[in-house]
Amino acid sequence: MSSLGELIAPRRLGKDFRWLLSSSWTSNIGDGIALSAAPLLIASLTPSPLLVAAGAMMQYLPWLLFGLFAGAIADHHDRRMLVMIADGSRAVVVLALVVFLVTGHATVWIVLATTFLYGVAEVFADTAGSTLLPMLVKPVDLGVGNARMQAGFLVGNQLAGPPIGAFLFAVGSFWPFLTQILCVSLGVILISRIARTEVPPRDPLPEGVKPHPIREGLRWLRAHPPVRTLVIVILVFNVTWAAPWSILVLYATEHLGMGPVGFGTLTTASALGGIVATFSFGWLERHVRFATLMRVCLSLEVLMHLSFALTTSGAVALVIMFGFGAYAFIWGTISTTVRQRLVPLHLQGRIASVNMVGVFGGLVIGQLLGGVIAETWGLTAPWWFAFGGALITLIAVWRSISNIAAAKPVIDEDPAV
Template sequence: MTGLGELIAPRRLGRDFRWLMSAAWTSNIGDGIALAASPLLIASMTSSPILVASGAMLQYLPWLLFGLHAGAIADRVERRMLAMLAHGIRTVVVLGLVVFLLTGTANIAIVLAVSFLYGTAEVFADTTSSTLLPMMVKPADLGVGNARLQAGFLVANQLAGPPLGAFLFAVGTFWPFLTQVLAVSLALVLISRIARQPVPGRAPGSPGRVAEPVEASHVAHEIAEGVQWAWANKPVRTLIIIILVFNVFWAAPWGILVLYATEHLHMGAVGFGALTTASALGGLVATLSFGALERHVSFATLMKVCLSLEVVMHLSFALTTNGVVALVIMFGFGAYAFVWGTISTTVRQRLVPHSLQGRVGSVNMVGVFGGMVIGQALGGVIAQAWGLTAPWWFAFAGAAITLAVMWRQIPNIAAAKSVLETESSEDQG
């Protein structure tokens, strides 16, 4: 067991990282259950592609409304406590949905409202949690740390959660959401075990240094500072633009995936859950090989390969009518998506000072989820007008054009100098 524990979470990453990883994995189990159960619940109430897409869109819309504020707040308060508060609010929101389902009073309006409220709390939870890792581990270990967190996302959110969510939904509509409440509550307890962290902007450098008081500034000014820094740093700016645009095209078909799986591929509710499971299995294969990939293949090459495979994936889904083929495609998607997510997060974290991790991270997440909101809104309308495969054709064309435009910029992003390495050297000096 000691060897397995060392493999999963190397001792050099520290005890706090193990608490963070455990909390992330546990929370992802609950979110993975809802990943299948939520669209199934909405689809059981309406067959409208626009309303089905709205369920996911409303969960991501808060990133556009509150994402930048979440980043600024994460940079000025004790991040562990903010993460705990956000998880607590998520627990209460889902528990409310369980009550509505048990009393038979749930309707499409309530479900969509819950999606929005849950998404709002998730903005603060995810923004804050993403800033904790760079404070816990050395810059050289960020790749390993992010890979372990991504592995938990794949196993819990994508592999174990969705089929369990689909099964629990078949047993009773409230069971998956009650299970989600328990998982998120446990994640809150695990985060509470992390050692108290200093406010980053007040004590640059070592996470163990005692925070020093600074003059208070307006949140709007701090948001502007983060946005300006991200825009002025060309590698970070280009990476955010790539993520934003690609997510617009990726999310267009993803918002109506439940209808695509059940009505176009005729896979049923369990088959829909199996699609995300196939994605997770692909990600697990990539997890096992990521260390070797990082040692032998440059980040620039890996980023180009991943984005190219994204284009191919959209085309493949547009053409297939076979559920088995769709599962194979989704397996490949999970493999390259894991590699892309780990690399893009690691590159960004290395380029951003500790004091700006929350704000620049939130700018990135606004790009991520802003693209998803736009894409899901477009996907619902496109599917309503031209059919369930039309969003895949839209995604294929858009992603191909974007990749051609951005191709030469990718090496510059991967080769940019790490700011965290410089900060660590100064602290040691």
């Protein structure tokens, strides 16, 4: 393997990991294309801000409705096959949208329905997909594996995909979605090359306890403080993060005076920071304790909110956003790695789904709060809310972070590598 290939997908992680990584990166490019094309399509079909906002909400609603159920399904079936079926369903849904666009029969309601159905399939695909990595690599390699998966998200979903989607939409409304179908379909082919993933054996239940997949996962989570605390932290920090992010476009254009292009560069700066962090994660994992990294990341989150509340400079905001992208990538990789190491294989789907429900639930709550706070007290008020909430949370969990990072991994059979 070439030195570049070894850097991207180390040989020790195995051939199946390379198939998983290739599938994830390809699918993320398709999703990134839709990330910009879908709002443009909705805006071209309706002038209603409410319907435009509904398009974004359709991405979150399926997680709140089906997230826990998807986790239970993933823990009781062949996870590789579930990803293939769910991604295949996504391709079919988008294909139907393309037909409506080509024939000129697309309406905003058809687009919203398509977005919802696509989101439902994505819930099952992402939940099952998140359980594959712990089955394919050794626990010691989960950090590197997650870093490579996150890098694909940053490059494909955040950097490359959106501008490609906007360009293709300018050529013709159906072109970005046709390209998305090709990317998702290729992802299905790539993941099909992974060896069949067996359903992990379940732990025996106590006598007299009736099996219930979702309750079983919640019971396990309630009895394991490190993972439970980690999920709560992610929920709360997503509430505080989403509050100012919900009005970021207004903050950037009106408060900072950056204009539409400047607003776009803020998100680009965040993605660039994350990409830079991918190259440093391996070194950090070897030389810095996870507990220290987690505390630094959460502390930087608090300082970021304070800095945004105080600054009036677009240039300073770009620097802050670059730093945010870097530490947010490191935090996301560490939190995922720690959770995957601590959760038994047969519960990976359910615990991952609880985590994702917390993520998207926090986003919905935070967005609602951010709009109300900004409407009442001004565009910097959500940043002050985020600063105070994040600071209180950090103080509350500061000591618990050591217990989370030091918790012993579960002992499962070694994954095939």
